[in-house]
Amino acid sequence: MTLLETHGLTAFYGDFQALFGIDMEVAEGETIAIIGANGAGKTTFLRSLTGLLRNAHDAVRFDGRPIGDARANAVVALGIAMVPEGRKLFPSLSVEENLLIGGHAGRKGPWDLGRIFALFPVLQERRGAPATALSGGQQQMVSIGRALMSNPRLLLCDEISLGLAPTIIRDIYDSLPQVTDTGCTLMVVEQDINQAMAVADRIYCFQEGRITLEGRPAGLTRDRIRQAYFGV
Amino acid sequence: MSRFTVERTTRTAQAGLGIFVVGLAVLISLPFWAGRADMRLVMEICYFLALAQMWNLLAGYAGLVSIGQQAFVGLGGYALFVGAIYLGIHPLLCILLAGLAAALFAVPTAFVVFRLRGAYFAIGTWVVAEVYRLVFAQVSALGGGSGMSLPIGIVRDLGSSPLQRDMIFYFICIALAVGTTGLVYWILRARHGLALTAIRDSEIASRSLGVDAFRTKFGVYVLVAGITGMVGALIFLLKLRISPDAAFSLQDWTASVLFIVIIGGIGRIEGPIVGTLVFFALRGLLADLGSWYLIVLGALAVLVMLFAPQGIWGLVAERLGWHFFPVRRRLKVGGGEAGDPA
Amino acid sequence: MDEWLNSIIQGVLLGGLYALFATGMSLIFGVMRLVNIAHGDLIVLAAYLALICVDATGMAPLTSLLFVVPVMAVIGYVLQRGVLNLTLGDDILPPLLVTFGISIILQNLLLELFSADSRKLQSGWLDTASIQLGDTIAIGLVPLIIFGVAILVIGGLQLLFYRSKLGRAFRATSDDQDTARLMGIDNRHVFALAMAISLAVVAVAGVFLGMRTNFDPSIGPPRLLYAFEAVIIGGLGSLWGTFIGGIVIGVAQSIGAKIDPGWQILAGHIAFLVILVIRPRGLFPRAVD
Numbered sequence: 055m056t057l058l059e060t061h062g063l064t065a066f067y068g069d070f071q072a073l074f075g076i077d078m079e080v081a082e083g084e085t086i087a088i089i090g091a092n093g094a095g096k097t098t099f100l101r102s103l104t105g106l107l108r109n110a111h112d113a114v115r116f117d118g119r120p121i122g123d124a125r126a127n128a129v130v131a132l133g134i135a136m137v138p139e140g141r142k143l144f145p146s147l148s149v150e151e152n153l154l155i156g157g158h159a160g161r162k163g164p165w166d167l168g169r170i171f172a173l174f175p176v177l178q179e180r181r182g183a184p185a186t187a188l189s190g191g192q193q194q195m196v197s198i199g200r201a202l203m204s205n206p207r208l209l210l211c212d213e214i215s216l217g218l219a220p221t222i223i224r225d226i227y228d229s230l231p232q233v234t235d236t237g238c239t240l241m242v243v244e245q246d247i248n249q250a251m252a253v254a255d256r257i258y259c260f261q262e263g264r265i266t267l268e269g270r271p272a273g274l275t276r277d278r279i280r281q282a283y284f285g286v
Numbered sequence: 287m288s289r290f291t292v293e294r295t296t297r298t299a300q301a302g303l304g305i306f307v308v309g310l311a312v313l314i315s316l317p318f319w320a321g322r323a324d325m326r327l328v329m330e331i332c333y334f335l336a337l338a339q340m341w342n343l344l345a346g347y348a349g350l351v352s353i354g355q356q357a358f359v360g361l362g363g364y365a366l367f368v369g370a371i372y373l374g375i376h377p378l379l380c381i382l383l384a385g386l387a388a389a390l391f392a393v394p395t396a397f398v399v400f401r402l403r404g405a406y407f408a409i410g411t412w413v414v415a416e417v418y419r420l421v422f423a424q425v426s427a428l429g430g431g432s433g434m435s436l437p438i439g440i441v442r443d444l445g446s447s448p449l450q451r452d453m454i455f456y457f458i459c460i461a462l463a464v465g466t467t468g469l470v471y472w473i474l475r476a477r478h479g480l481a482l483t484a485i486r487d488s489e490i491a492s493r494s495l496g497v498d499a500f501r502t503k504f505g506v507y508v509l510v511a512g513i514t515g516m517v518g519a520l521i522f523l524l525k526l527r528i529s530p531d532a533a534f535s536l537q538d539w540t541a542s543v544l545f546i547v548i549i550g551g552i553g554r555i556e557g558p559i560v561g562t563l564v565f566f567a568l569r570g571l572l573a574d575l576g577s578w579y580l581i582v583l584g585a586l587a588v589l590v591m592l593f594a595p596q597g598i599w600g601l602v603a604e605r606l607g608w609h610f611f612p613v614r615r616r617l618k619v620g621g622g623e624a625g626d627p628a
Numbered sequence: 629m630d631e632w633l634n635s636i637i638q639g640v641l642l643g644g645l646y647a648l649f650a651t652g653m654s655l656i657f658g659v660m661r662l663v664n665i666a667h668g669d670l671i672v673l674a675a676y677l678a679l680i681c682v683d684a685t686g687m688a689p690l691t692s693l694l695f696v697v698p699v700m701a702v703i704g705y706v707l708q709r710g711v712l713n714l715t716l717g718d719d720i721l722p723p724l725l726v727t728f729g730i731s732i733i734l735q736n737l738l739l740e741l742f743s744a745d746s747r748k749l750q751s752g753w754l755d756t757a758s759i760q761l762g763d764t765i766a767i768g769l770v771p772l773i774i775f776g777v778a779i780l781v782i783g784g785l786q787l788l789f790y791r792s793k794l795g796r797a798f799r800a801t802s803d804d805q806d807t808a809r810l811m812g813i814d815n816r817h818v819f820a821l822a823m824a825i826s827l828a829v830v831a832v833a834g835v836f837l838g839m840r841t842n843f844d845p846s847i848g849p850p851r852l853l854y855a856f857e858a859v860i861i862g863g864l865g866s867l868w869g870t871f872i873g874g875i876v877i878g879v880a881q882s883i884g885a886k887i888d889p890g891w892q893i894l895a896g897h898i899a900f901l902v903i904l905v906i907r908p909r910g911l912f913p914r915a916v917d
Binding site for chain 3: 353405406414417548580585588
Binding site: 104105106125126127130131135136138142144145146147151154155156158159160200204 | 793796797799800802803804806807808809810811812813814815
């Protein structure tokens with residue numbers, strides 16, 4: 055069943071057009087990967103989905119419901135959560151408080167503080183520490199945990215491997231199946247194409263604000279990906 | 287390979303020049319056909335315009351929002367009184383020296399208030415003005431809290447008849463209004479102007495390009511203080527009396543100027559001109575209402591700031607594309623025209 | 629010697645009132661980087677609201693708090709949601725100029741409604757009650773109550789900020805507005821709540837102002853300046869710092885008055901400028917701004 059659809063989604067920053075009519079369909083329970091170079095429009099796309107960027111009313115539909123112009127806090131209440139690029143933890147809050155505030159919207163579901171700590175045990179040890187005092191990998195866990203606390207039906211992950219060591223990246227991606235096992239739909243923006251291919255059911259490639267490629271990892275060759283990625 | 291030229295004047299600018307020349311001619315001829323009351327009114331309009339242009343330069347272009355400019359109005363006023371009464375200097379020369387004095391005081395003032403940013407900078411300038419007011423109220427040689435008057439003799443020496451004296455003051459006021467407007471225009475056309483707009487738009491970015499934000503802001507602050515001081519000197523020369531409350535009055539010298547610049551349009555040279563005219567029109571119509579007049583002004587300022595923050599001139603300029611004082615540089619490619627014509 | 633000690637004690641107690649003035653300002657600056665130029669005039673408004681209660685029902689000024697605090701809180705919510713939220717953004721001019729306009733409107737509205745006459749909230753026996761310490765030191769009960777309430781209010785706000793869901797939302801919004809929205813926080817509502825709480829504190833400050841001294845529509849702006857000075861001296865982002873800042877201003881004014889009555893206000897301003905020059909970030913800076 056289709057959970058998310060976008061129809062002709064366009065986005066502007068002032069006079070600059072960042073997205074040119076994105077059409078996408080995501081089924082519930084899928085894992086989608088979005089790849090593309092910097093400035094291709096991937097983060098803009100996620101910001102549009104979450105309501106940080108306002109778009110046309112019908113441009114985005116979630117569970118059949120138009121949310122293109124919905125406010126960000128309303129979108130969270132509907133069940134879309136984002137792990138933002140750069141993690142964006144709240145420096146004034148402790149690890150535990152960062153997690154708790156993820157649950158501000160009060161959505162019911164399998165995720166609570168205990169379950170997040172079970173997923174990422176190291177966070178429990180450092181629960182009282184200021185969130186920004188943790189290592190990069192641990193901060194990424196806090197950010198993911200924070201997003202999960204809102205019990206989303208769709209989890210958006212924006213470049214969660216950025217700046218992290220390969221072992222840490224592996225640990226984090228190894229924990230993702232525990233997320234999708236609860237029925238959560240996952241959309242991952244990734245610079246690392248191999249990682250994207252390994253985790254996704256389907257891949258979209260963005261290039262200069264347009265989708266240039268879409269398909270299952272098995273059916274995509276390196277050449278086709280490179281063409282779509284760089285637009286050559 | 288296309289040629290690029292940078293162009294500054296437009297057709298409306300040339301029309302504006304025409305209007306300006308005609309207007310100036312009318313104003314210059316005014317003393318010969320209007321009464322004293324009208325002359326006084328035009329003088330008042332002129333010095334408020336001067337104050338507004340200076341505030342506009344400081345806030346709209348340099349991004350330094352000060353609500354303490356009354357400090358320099360008062361300092362200039364007192365400097366004139368001290369110079370004329372105690373040092374026996376010719377009052378008109380005192381106006382210039384008062385400007386210098388105000389600029390001098392602006393140096394340590396800047397040193398203190400530049401430690402603050404944004405809205406706190408604004409209130410900080412107000413605190414400094416209050417300090418000046420309270421200090422001057424303690425100085426008995428300057429009349430303390432009740433102030434002092436300018437001896438008639440000093441003013442009488444300026445001219446052989448009341449009309450002649452009024453005309454001298456009148457033309458000084460006109461010169462001040464034209465001069466400050468022209469100065470702002472000149473600064474913005476020159477290299478410094480580009481630096482100023484760059485700093486206002488993004489201090490970090492401009493610094494990375496080599497623009498020394500601190501020195502430029504400091505320079506503008508001191509310059510504006512000096513000219514504001516000169517205006518203050520003139521104002522109190524005309525009033526013949528000065529007191530700390532009148533000299534350093536937030537209401538008289540800042541609230542009204544803020545209103546003028548908000549209503550007219552912040553950050554545009556034409557804005558203060560429009561704003562001053564609107565302010566005086568409203569004053570003429572509503573001043574009888576006492577407190578309600580001020581309530582109306584306040585409400586108008588709030589509404590304009592909320593719903594038309596570019597002010598009356600801003601609305602006009604956007605709708606009609608008029609720029610009488612072109613300071614924006616437009617890029618012309620080859621023979622045709624590129625860039626924003628509005 | 630005793631007389632100087634008395635001055636300092638009186639100054640500390642006065643500082644309690646100034647801390648109350650400043651706390652509301654510190655709060656909203658912390659949450660939304662807003663400086664409300666009408667802050668002082670709102671304190672005076674609260675005093676007049678208390679006056680209306682007292683005149684209409686004959687209740688004691690302290691009792692009027694039950695009415696004035698909720699009314700001012702509602703005014704704060706509506707003001708923020710309806711007007712000030714529209715001014716928030718990257719530019720500092722709109723909030724500054726709009727609140728300046730509101731300040732002018734308030735002062736003149738109060739002038740029209742109540743005239744420029746000096747008024748005071750009479751508390752009967754409480755006004756003159758005091759605790760005697762030795763020969764020269766008398767601690768007025770009203771100033772002591774104000775000082776105590778200031779501590780309670782700030783303590784309460786600290787609890788709110790650090791141990792409640794709303795406080796978490798305030799801190800998160802203050803850190804990063806956009807990401808806070810991603811958590812489901814409605815920042816229009818959060819800002820309005822912050823202003824409501826700020827004006828509730830302003831209400832307390834206003835009632836106590838009216839109990840302590842004479843007031844009229846024009847005394848708002850100086851209160852704004854004292855509040856501002858206390859916030860800056862204390863250091864942005866610290867409520868207890870603001871409290872200390874208030875005490876510094878109070879003591880400076882008190883000592884200034886002892887030297888020469890005409891120097892009272894000036895002494896406060898000078899103390900502020902001196903601290904601004906030698907410690908620009910205040911005594912207990914916390915917020916990164």
